[in-house]
Amino acid sequence: MKAYVARRYGGPNVLSLEDVAKPEPASHEVLVRIVASSVNSGDVRVRGFDIPKGMRTMARLALGWSGPRQPIMGTEFSGVVEAVGAEVSRFQVGDRVFGFPGGKMGAHAEFIAMPANGRIAKLPAGLSFEQGAALCFGGSTALHFLRQAKLRPGESILIIGATGTVGHALAQLAQHRGARVSAVTSTGNVELLSERKFDRVIDYKTTPLASLNLGFDIIADCADALDFKSAQRLLKPKGRYLSVAGTLKEMLAALVPGPHGTKMIAGPAAERVEDISLLAELAEKGHFAPLIDTIIPFPQLPDAHARAQSKQKRGTVVVLHQ
Ligand SMILES: NC(=O)c1ccc[n+]([C@@H]2O[C@H](COP(=O)([O-])OP(=O)(O)OC[C@H]3O[C@@H](n4cnc5c(N)ncnc54)[C@H](OP(=O)(O)O)[C@@H]3O)[C@@H](O)[C@H]2O)c1
Numbered sequence: 001m002k003a004y005v006a007r008r009y010g011g012p013n014v015l016s017l018e019d020v021a022k023p024e025p026a027s028h029e030v031l032v033r034i035v036a037s038s039v040n041s042g043d044v045r046v047r048g049f050d051i052p053k054g055m056r057t058m059a060r061l062a063l064g065w066s067g068p069r070q071p072i073m074g075t076e077f078s079g080v081v082e083a084v085g086a087e088v089s090r091f092q093v094g095d096r097v098f099g100f101p102g103g104k105m106g107a108h109a110e111f112i113a114m115p116a117n118g119r120i121a122k123l124p125a126g127l128s129f130e131q132g133a134a135l136c137f138g139g140s141t142a143l144h145f146l147r148q149a150k151l152r153p154g155e156s157i158l159i160i161g162a163t164g165t166v167g168h169a170l171a172q173l174a175q176h177r178g179a180r181v182s183a184v185t186s187t188g189n190v191e192l193l194s195e196r197k198f199d200r201v202i203d204y205k206t207t208p209l210a211s212l213n214l215g216f217d218i219i220a221d222c223a224d225a226l227d228f229k230s231a232q233r234l235l236k237p238k239g240r241y242l243s244v245a246g247t248l249k250e251m252l253a254a255l256v257p258g259p260h261g262t263k264m265i266a267g268p269a270a271e272r273v274e275d276i277s278l279l280a281e282l283a284e285k286g287h288f289a290p291l292i293d294t295i296i297p298f299p300q301l302p303d304a305h306a307r308a309q310s311k312q313k314r315g316t317v318v319v320l321h322q
Helices: 041-047 056-063 136-149 165-176 187-194 228-234 248-253 273-284 298-308
Strands: 002-006 015-019 029-039 077-084 096-099 111-115 120-122 156-160 180-185 200-203 216-221 235-243 263-266 292-297 316-320
Touching (some): 029 096, 029 298, 041 298, 096 273, 165 216, 180 187, 228 235, 298 316
Parallel strands (some): 156 216, 180 200
16 A cells, blocks of 8 residues: 655655555554544654654654654544454444544555554444544544643633644533633634634734733643643632643643642543543534645645644644545
C-alpha cells in the first residue's frame, strides 16, 4: 500500500510517498481503508522533532534516535472497514468508522489495522468523513483536560488558542457542560468566534491578557501564552490553570500547589477508548463540530504539514485520501 513516511526528522520535505506492507488484521482487529485523516500539532512536533531542550534525549529514546521509529504519522482517521478478524463482531465490512491511533500514529496510509475494541467507533450518519477525521485529536485532549479540571456547570473558563484544534474543542465541550466560555484569539479570527455564541471573545492582539480585569475558575492555555505565576492574576481562589501546551517543566511545576487553593494541571492527555464513542455521540447531537481549516489531497500531504505548522490555520488540516 502507499503511505507517507518520514525516515528522518526535519521539515515537511522529509516526507516521501512509499510502498509499504499492507497491514494484516489479527483475529481481534479490523482493517480500515482510510478515506480521510488529519495533520495536527502532534504530527508536526514528531516529524520536526520539535522538543524542548532538556527533554530531547528522553524524546529520542521514546520516538526514535535519528528519525521516527513509527515513520508513518497520522493520529486520527475516518474510513470504511475493509476486513474484520475472526473474533470481531462489533464491526462489519463496509461500516463507516473513525478512529484514534493517537500516539501510535499510522493514519497517513491507505490502510490501518485497529483492535476492534480499541479507539475506533462507527461514524455517525450525519457526519462526513472529513469531520470524522477531525474529531479525536482535539476532542479527546479537550475531554481529558475538562475531566482533570473537574469543570462544574456555571464556572467560567478562559480558553487561550480557541481557534486551534484543541482550544476549539475545549470551548465547545465546556460550553456544552454549562460553563461560561471566554474565547481568546487573534484579530483575524474574532469574527469566526463571535458567530459561535461563546460568552465573550477576546482579541489578544488588542487586549493583552495581563490587562484583563476578570477572574476565572479555569484557564485552559493551549498556546503557552501564560505560566502558572502570571495566570494567578486571572484565577479565582481554587482556580485551575490547564497547561495544555506545557511540557516536562510544567508537569514538574504542577506538583506544587499554588496560592489560594489554585492548581496547575499539565501532562499528556490520556487516550481513552470510551472517549471515542462519547465524541461520536456529542458530534451526532451537535454539541461538538470540529473546525476544519483546509482539505488537502493525500498526494499533497507535505503541503498539509506546511499548513499545519504555518500559524495561519484555524482548526484542523484534513487530508483526503480518496
Ligand atoms: N497535553 C497534551 O496531551 C496535548 C495534546 C494535544 C496538543 N497539545 C499541545 O497543545 C497546544 C495546542 O495544540 P493544537 O493542536 O490545538 O494547536 P493549534 O491548532 O496550532 O492551535 C494553537 C492556537 O494557539 C493560538 N496562539 C498562538 N500564539 C498565541 C499567543 N501568543 N496568544 C494566544 N494564542 C496564541 C493560535 O491562535 P491564533 O491564530 O488566533 O493566534 C492557535 O489557534 C500545542 O502546543 C500542542 O503541542 C498537548
